[in-house]
Amino acid sequence: MSAFSTISLPSPLQQAVDALGFTTMTPVQAQSLPALTGGRDVIAQARTGSGKTVAFGLGLLSRLDSGASGVQAAVLCPTRELADQVAKEVRRLARFLPNIKVSILCGGVPLRVQVESLAHAPHIVVGTPGRILEHLEKGSLDFSGLRMLVLDEADRMLDMGFEESMKAVIGYTPKERQTSLFSATFPESIRALCGNYLRDPVEVTVEVAHAADEIVQRFYEVEPDRKLDTLAWLLGEHKPEAAIVFCNTRRDTQDVAAALDQRGFSVLALHGDLEQRDRDEVLVRFANRSCTVLVATDVAARGLDIQDLPVVITYDIASDADTHIHRVGRTGRAGQKGLALHLCTSREMQRAKVIEERLGHALRWEVAKAAPGRLKNGVLAPMVTLVFDAGRKDKLRPGDILGALTGSAGLPGDAVGKIAIFDTRAYVAIQRNQADKALEQLRAGKIKGRSVRVRKLA
Known part of the structure; x- marks a missing residue:
C-alpha cells in the first residue's frame, strides 16, 4: 500500500500518485503533507531534491475546486527554470483532475502573449515575483479569490532582490489564505518574512546537513x-x-x-x-x-x-x-x-x-594536477539533438516523433533519447552515430502527413 494513502488524498490525486509509482514519502512529504492538506500554514526547511515540490503540489491540488473559476493557488519561484519545473510537476500530479489550467508567468516572454493567455483565468499560477506583480498591477491577473500561496526557494528569492516584489504580490492576496514557505536555508530575513505573513505555521525541518553520506x-x-x-x-x-x-x-x-x-x-x-x-x-x-x-x-x-x-x-x-x-x-x-x-x-x-x-x-x-592546454582532453557527448520547427500548437506529440524515427526512418528504439515538446518547436536526442541517418530520413519523409523542417542543433 502506498504511504500516500495515509494522507487521505482525493481519489484523482491518489490515482496520480499510484500512476507515477510513488510508494514511499520523503521526510519533507511525510512531515508537511498532513498540515498542507489540512489547510495549515507551513514553514519547511529542506534541501534541493528532497521532494518538496510533490509535497506542496499535492497540498494545493487537494484543496483546489476544479469547478470554480478564477486563480485559486499561486507559487512564487526565483527563476524561470524552477517555475517551469514546478509547473511540470503540478501538471503531472493533476493529470486525473478535470480541466485544471496551470499558467507560467515569467520574464523572457512578451507580456502581451501572457495577457492573452490570462483572458481565461487559470486555476494555478506559477512564476517569478516580478512578472506576477506586473500582471497584478496591470489588472490582467486577479488574486482576490486566491486561497493558497507557496513561496518556493524563499531564501533564494530574497538573495536575488525579490523581497519588495514578494511583499507587493502578497499584498494583492486575501488575508484568509493558506501560505507555505519552502527554503533550503533559514536566515533571519526568512524568519522575519514568516513572522509577518504566516499564521501559526507548522514548522518542518528536514536535516539539511551537509550530505556527508551522499x-x-x-x-x-x-x-x-x-x-x-x-x-x-x-x-x-x-x-x-x-x-x-x-x-x-x-x-x-x-x-x-x-x-x-x-x-x-x-x-x-x-x-x-x-x-x-x-x-x-x-x-x-x-x-x-x-x-x-x-x-x-x-x-x-x-x-x-x-x-x-x-x-x-x-x-x-x-x-x-x-x-x-x-x-x-x-x-x-x-x-x-x-x-x-x-x-x-x-x-x-x-x-x-x-x-x-x-x-x-x-x-x-x-593536490591539484593540470592538463596541458595543448592537449585535447574532451569526449564528445553520446547524443545529438535534432530540432523540429513544429510543436504543441501544431498538435505534434512525442509519439509522432518516435513513430517517424522508428518507422520510416528505420532507427532502433534505443537510439532515440529524450523528446521535449514546446509550443512551436520540438527536440529529440539521437545517438551520435545514428544522428545523420535520422536527419536524412526525416527530411525525406513526413510527420503526421506533412513535411516538417528538421535540423541538427549545433
Missing part, C-alpha cells in the same frame, strides 16, 4: 593561471556523463566554456543574459545528454530539473556559504551519490574558511 566534497588550491588546466584535468580524470561548472560571472561562463570547447569537450554556457529560446535549448541539450558540461552562473544553482547529475565543479568559490550549499545540492539528489569539486585560489581562501565554519568540519584538501 556527496563527497574535495577542495583544490590552485594558482589563478592554472585554473583552466586543472578544470580540464578534473573533467578528464572523472569523465562524468554530465557536470555543472559554476562561475560567478557571465563573462567567466563564456570564457570557460570557450576554453573547454577548444579542448574537445561538449560544453555549453548558461547565464542570465540568454534569450528564453537559447536558455531552453541549452537546458534541453544538457538534460538529454547532447552536452556533457554546463558552465553556469548561479541562475542554474536552483530549479534545474536535471536527474542523476554525478558531478558539480566550483570554478569560482561562492561568495557566501548558502550559495555554496545550493551549488553542491545539484548533485547527490534524492539519495543518489554525488561528487563536488572546488578550485580555490589564494585570494578565495577566506571564502573557503567561511564555508568550513558553516559546514562545521574541516574541508578535504587534495
